Amino acid sequence: MFGLSELAIILIVVIAVLAARKLPELARSAGKSARILKAEARAAREQDRREAPRVIQGEAVSRDASPETEQRRP
Structure with a gap:
């Protein structure tokens, strides 16, 4: 057929x-x-280029130290 x-x-x-x-x-x-999609993608790319990376102040913690062991130390 x-x-x-x-x-x-x-x-x-x-x-x-x-x-x-x-x-x-x-x-x-x-x-x-x-x-619209193309314009939004272009705007997002430009915004990422203009913004400086944010740095948050804090203290460094080693990976193998857990919060419980840090609290038990005198």
């Missing part, structure tokens, strides 16, 4: 015929979304 490629072509044609009115709107919406 029909092979897989013929069924795929028929399906694409049916979708194009039934959704012909919505395709321009969908393409426009996808374009707007892509532009």
Whole structure:
């Protein structure tokens, strides 16, 4: 009867015929979304470049020392 490629072509044609009115709107919406995403990514990248890394003052603790052992010492 029909092979897989013929069924795929028929399906694409049916979708194009039934959704012909919505395709321009969908393409426009996808374009707007892509532009917004690109602008936001660019803004985030620029913000990361402008901000200096934050340094938080504190004391260094060795990895093998647990809080319980530190409290028991006199």
